[in-house]
Amino acid sequence: MNARQVQQMFLCVAEKMVASEEFLTEIDNKIGDGDHGIGMAIGFKGVYQELENKTYTYVNEVFHAIGMTMLCVMGGASGVLFGTVFISGIVNYPEKKEFVLEDFANIYVKSLNALKKRGKAQVGDKTMIDALEPACLGLKKAAEEGKSLHEGFAYAAAEAKRGMEYTKECKARFGRAKYYGEKAIGLQDAGATSVYLIFQAMSDWVNENISKEA
Amino acid sequence: MNARQVQQMFLCVAEKMVASEEFLTEIDNKIGDGDHGIGMAIGFKGVYQELENKTYTYVNEVFHAIGMTMLCVMGGASGVLFGTVFISGIVNYPEKKEFVLEDFANIYVKSLNALKKRGKAQVGDKTMIDALEPACLGLKKAAEEGKSLHEGFAYAAAEAKRGMEYTKECKARFGRAKYYGEKAIGLQDAGATSVYLIFQAMSDWVNENISKEA
Amino acid sequence: MDMKKIINRPEDVVLEMCSGIAHANPDVVWNPKYKIIRKKSLNPGKVTLISGGGSGHEPAHAGYVGKGMLDAAICGDVFASPSQVQVYQGLRETAGEKGTLLIVKNYSGDLMNFSNAAAMAKEEGISVEMVKVEDDIAVMDSLYTVGRRGVAGTVFVHKIAGAAAEKGRDLSQVCAAAQKAADNVRTIGFAYSSCTVPAAGTPTFELGDTQMEYGVGIHGEPGRSRENMQTADEMAHRMVTQLLEDLSLEKGEEVALLVNGFGATPLQELYLMNYSVNRELDKRGIPVYREFVGNYMTSIDMEGCSISLLKLDEELKELLDFPSTAPYFRVDG
Amino acid sequence: MDMKKIINRPEDVVLEMCSGIAHANPDVVWNPKYKIIRKKSLNPGKVTLISGGGSGHEPAHAGYVGKGMLDAAICGDVFASPSQVQVYQGLRETAGEKGTLLIVKNYSGDLMNFSNAAAMAKEEGISVEMVKVEDDIAVMDSLYTVGRRGVAGTVFVHKIAGAAAEKGRDLSQVCAAAQKAADNVRTIGFAYSSCTVPAAGTPTFELGDTQMEYGVGIHGEPGRSRENMQTADEMAHRMVTQLLEDLSLEKGEEVALLVNGFGATPLQELYLMNYSVNRELDKRGIPVYREFVGNYMTSIDMEGCSISLLKLDEELKELLDFPSTAPYFRVDG
Ligand SMILES: Nc1ncnc2c1ncn2[C@@H]1O[C@H](COP(=O)(O)OP(=O)(O)O)[C@@H](O)[C@H]1O
Numbered sequence A, B: 001m002n003a004r005q006v007q008q009m010f011l012c013v014a015e016k017m018v019a020s021e022e023f024l025t026e027i028d029n030k031i032g033d034g035d036h037g038i039g040m041a042i043g044f045k046g047v048y049q050e051l052e053n054k055t056y057t058y059v060n061e062v063f064h065a066i067g068m069t070m071l072c073v074m075g076g077a078s079g080v081l082f083g084t085v086f087i088s089g090i091v092n093y094p095e096k097k098e099f100v101l102e103d104f105a106n107i108y109v110k111s112l113n114a115l116k117k118r119g120k121a122q123v124g125d126k127t128m129i130d131a132l133e134p135a136c137l138g139l140k141k142a143a144e145e146g147k148s149l150h151e152g153f154a155y156a157a158a159e160a161k162r163g164m165e166y167t168k169e170c171k172a173r174f175g176r177a178k179y180y181g182e183k184a185i186g187l188q189d190a191g192a193t194s195v196y197l198i199f200q201a202m203s204d205w206v207n208e209n210i211s212k213e214a
Numbered sequence C, D: 001m002d003m004k005k006i007i008n009r010p011e012d013v014v015l016e017m018c019s020g021i022a023h024a025n026p027d028v029v030w031n032p033k034y035k036i037i038r039k040k041s042l043n044p045g046k047v048t049l050i051s052g053g054g055s056g057h058e059p060a061h062a063g064y065v066g067k068g069m070l071d072a073a074i075c076g077d078v079f080a081s082p083s084q085v086q087v088y089q090g091l092r093e094t095a096g097e098k099g100t101l102l103i104v105k106n107y108s109g110d111l112m113n114f115s116n117a118a119a120m121a122k123e124e125g126i127s128v129e130m131v132k133v134e135d136d137i138a139v140m141d142s143l144y145t146v147g148r149r150g151v152a153g154t155v156f157v158h159k160i161a162g163a164a165a166e167k168g169r170d171l172s173q174v175c176a177a178a179q180k181a182a183d184n185v186r187t188i189g190f191a192y193s194s195c196t197v198p199a200a201g202t203p204t205f206e207l208g209d210t211q212m213e214y215g216v217g218i219h220g221e222p223g224r225s226r227e228n229m230q231t232a233d234e235m236a237h238r239m240v241t242q243l244l245e246d247l248s249l250e251k252g253e254e255v256a257l258l259v260n261g262f263g264a265t266p267l268q269e270l271y272l273m274n275y276s277v278n279r280e281l282d283k284r285g286i287p288v289y290r291e292f293v294g295n296y297m298t299s300i301d302m303e304g305c306s307i308s309l310l311k312l313d314e315e316l317k318e319l320l321d322f323p324s325t326a327p328y329f330r331v332d333g
C-alpha cells in the first residue's frame, strides 16, 4: 500500500470511529467515566481534518500525522495511548513509500511494546492492551506466514475482537474502571473496543479497495 | 370565662394547631412557600410551653403571653400577623378576671383593625383577613344580640369557615401567593385556614368544657 | 428521611447551619438564641448595617458580614422572615453612635418584622433607617400588588451601603447610597428545578423534564411563564434585553454584573452563562465595569440562575470598588 | 436538549466556561488554543506552579490561579486529562528561572500526559518536578491497583506549594513541601446523586431514592458501598473515624479541615455538615486549626460532599496561613 492508500484507509477509519461515538460512550459509561467515545470522536475528527487535503510521500508521514494529531487534540488516557499507537512504531523506522504486511506488523508490534512500557498494563488487566496485543501479534504471525494484506488485516481484526471479548472476563487494574472491581465483570473495556473497531475498519477498507492480487 | 379557662382553651387550641402542621403546609405549598404550617407549629409549640405551667389572674395576661410568644418565636408574615391578633386587642383594654362574649368581641375587633392597618389587606385580597373579619364581626354581632358564649363562638367559627372558603375565589394581593395570580384561584389561603382552625378549636373547647348555663 | 439532604432533623437545619458558618469564620460571633451572626469587632464610629431574612439563601446574608459590608445578619427560619424580636435584639446588640441602616428585601413578612423592630428600637433612642430592595423585574408592578420582589440585587445594595458606611458617612448619606443602588439594580432569573424546603420534604413546585420557570422567585414563587428550556445564548439574549429595557440603559452606560446561581447549579454552568451574558452586553455596547459569578442569593437547592445589572455612576463605581473582606464578596479595591 | 443544563452545545462547554472564568477574573489570561488559564503577571523569580486535569471540577483548577497559589491551570475536556501538548505549552508559557512543579491528581490519563509533557519540556532545558496527589481513602491500596485517587485534598497541596514558592524557595524545597502536604492529607466523600457529563447527557450512575454511594470518586466512580442515606451526624462520625484512622492521628494533633461540595449540594448543607464534623473532631480532641467550607473540587452537578483532613506541623501551618489571592482560596494570613 502506498501513502495515498494508507491515507485513504485512515480517513475511512476516522469516519467510522467518529460514527461510533455513542456506542463507545455507552460502554465507558458503564465502567468508566463516559468520555471515551467523546475523546475518540474528537481525536478522529482531528485526524480526518489533518489528513483530508494533504499529500504524503512516505507512509511513515501518515502515521506521524495521525499520532501527533491525537496527542494534540485528545486528552484523557486515550489521547496518550492511541497517540502512542500511531507514533511510537514509526520512530526510527526507515521511510518507505509503500508498506507491505511486514511493515505494518513491525510498526504495530513496536507500538505495542512502547504502550506496555508507557501504561504498564499487561494482557488481562482489562485495557486496550487486551485487544492490541493479539491484533499486533496476529499481524506479525500473518506476515511471517507470508499471508496477504487482506488475510493479515482480517486476522488482526479477528484477534482484536477476541481480545475485546476477553476483557469482559477480567477485573480492571488500570484506568477508571478499576474502581468498579468485581462489578466490571461481564462488561467490556472501552479502549479495547476502540482498538477492535480501528482494526476492523482497516480490514474492511483493504477488502473493499485493494485488489486481492496486490 | 376566667383566666384559667381561657388558658385551658388556648392550650387546647395550641395542640390542635400543632397537629395541623401538615395540612397547613400542604396548602401553603400550593400557593405560598410551604412554610406556614411550620411557622404556626413553632408558634403554638411556644405558646403551649409558655402557658403550660403558669397561673394568670387576668384574662388579658393570657392574651399578652400568647401574642408576645408568637412575636418572639415565629418569624415570617404570620409571626407578626398572628402575634398582632393576640396583642393589639388587649392594649389599653381594662384588666378583667372574667371575659364575657362582649369582651372577646371587643378585643378581636380591635385586633382586626390593627391588623388591617398593619398589613394593609382588605377582605377579598386572599389573606387571613378574609376569615378574621367575618369571625370578629360575627362575635360582635352575637354579643350585640345577647347570644351565649357557645352560640357566639360557634357563629364566629362558621363565619371564619365561610371566609376561608371565600379565599378560593380570590386572587391574592399580599404575601407570596400574589405571584401565583390567576393560578391561585380555586385554592384557599393558608393564613385564613389557620384563622378558621383557631376559631373552630376555641368553639369546640367551649362546647365541651363550659356548661350551657354559663 | 425521604429527601436527599445532608441534615439531621429539618427543625434543626438553621441552628446547625449557622453554627457551622460561625465555626468556619473566625471573624463573626453567633447568637443562637436570636439567630444573629455579627462581626466580632464592631466599629461604633460608623453607621451599622444590618440585613437578614429567611434562611435558605446562603451565603446570604451571613456570608456578607465583614469589613466593608454588613455588621450583622439576622437569620429567620427557612424562607421565613426573622421575628421582630430577633431583629430588635440585633439592633440593640450592634448599635453604634451613628445609627443603623436595615436593608430589607420586599416581602411582607420581612417588611413587617423589620419595621416593627425598628419602631421598638427607635423608642429606645436608636436611630434606624430602612431601605427596601425590589429588583426582580419578573413581577410586573401594578395597582394590585405591593411592588416587586427583592432578590439577588440586594447583594449590590449591601456592598454599596457597606462601602459608604466604612467611609464614615452619616446615616442619611449611607441610606441615600443604598437607595441609589436599590433604584438602579434589576434582576431576572429562571429555574430548571424546584427547591425543597427541608421541613416540607417535597419540592415546592413541579417542572417537566424539559421545562423551566422563567422569572422564578427566590422562594420558588412562579415567574412570568412556564416554558421549554432554551440554550444559554438564547436565555442571555432575552434576559439582557429585558433588564436593559427595564433599566432604560443606553449604549455606553456602564454596569456591574452579577451571575447568581440558585444553589444546585454548578459553577461550570454559571461561568458559561457569564460568557453568554458578556457577549450579549458587548453586542449592545454596554461595558461591564465589574462582574461577579457564583452563588450569592440561592433558593436552597434550586437549579437555575439569575442575572442582575447595576447601572453605575461615578459614586457607585467608587463604592463598588471599595475593599470588602466579607467572605462571599471579597473586593480588593 | 434533554438534560437540564445551562449550556449551548455540549462540545463547547469547556471553551465557553473557561472564557467566562477569564472574563470574570481580570488577573488571568486565557489561551483558548491550548486551554490554559494563567496569571497575567508571572514572577520569573519564583518556582512556577502548574496544575490541571479534566474539567468538571470547578472551581478547580482555574479558581486557584493567583498569588500564593497556582501560576497556571491546564484545562482538559470534561473528566479527561489535558493532552500532553497542552501541558507542554503550559510549561513553556510560564517557565521562570527556578523551574516548574506540576501537581497532578493520580489518574492514569493525567499522569501520562503530564509526565510526557514534563519530559518534552526537560529536553528544552526547563527543570520540571511532579507531585502526585492520592488522598482518597475510599479506594484501598493493594497490589492490584496503582494507588489511590487524587481528589479534594489536592487543593491543600496547591495552597502549601503555592506558599512555599511565593516565599522564594527553590524547586526541590517547593516539591518537598508539596509532597509533605500530599503525604498528610486524606479525603473521603459520598454522593446523593450522580453527575451528568454534558456530552453523555445522562447520569453516570443510578441511585435509588434513599441511596447514597459512600466513598464515591470525583468522576462518579463507585466507592466503598451503595447504602441507605444517614443523618449528617452519622456521616460525620463515620468519615472522621476513618480519616483519623488512616492518618494515624492522635489526640491533640492539629488539622486543617476542608468540607467540599460536589457541585449541586447547597452551602446550607455544607455548613451544617461542617458543624457535625467539628463536633466529631472536638469529641476526639483534635483541634481544627483552619477550616474551609464550600465547593472546591466538584464533580459537575453531583450532590454530596467530601471531607479532607490535613495533618499539620509548624511548617505546614505557616504555609497554610501564608496569604493567597486565588479567588476561590483567599487567605489573608
Ligand atoms: N495504563 C493503561 N494502559 C493501557 N490502557 C489503558 C491504561 N489506562 C487506561 N487505559 C485504556 O484507556 C481507556 C479509557 O480511555 P478514556 O475513557 O478516554 O480515558 P479516561 O480514563 O481518562 O476517561 C480504558 O478503556 C483502557 O482501555
Ligand SMILES: Nc1ncnc2c1ncn2[C@@H]1O[C@H](COP(=O)(O)OP(=O)(O)O)[C@@H](O)[C@H]1O
Residues within 6 Å of the ligand: B028, B032, B033, B034, B035, B036, B037, B039, B075, B076, B077, B078, B079, B081, B118, B119, B120, B121, B126, B127, B128, B129, B174, B175, B176, B189, B190, B191, B192, C079, C080, C081, C108, C109
Ligand atoms: N399583608 C398581609 N395582611 C394580612 N395577611 C397577610 C399579609 N401577608 C400575608 N398574609 C397572610 O400570611 C399568610 C402566609 O404566612 P406564612 O406562610 O407564615 O408567611 P410567609 O409569607 O412569610 O411565608 C398568608 O396565607 C396570608 O393569609
Ligand SMILES: [Mg+2]
Residues within 6 Å of the ligand: A028, A032, A033, A034, A035, A036, A176
Ligand atoms: Mg473515560
Ligand SMILES: [Mg+2]
Residues within 6 Å of the ligand: B028, B032, B033, B034, B035, B036, B176
Ligand atoms: Mg409561607
Ligand SMILES: [Mg+2]
Residues within 6 Å of the ligand: B033, B035, B036, B076, C054, C078, C079, C080, C081
Ligand atoms: Mg415564608
Ligand SMILES: [Mg+2]
Residues within 6 Å of the ligand: A033, A035, A036, A076, A077, D054, D078, D079, D080, D081
Ligand atoms: Mg475521562
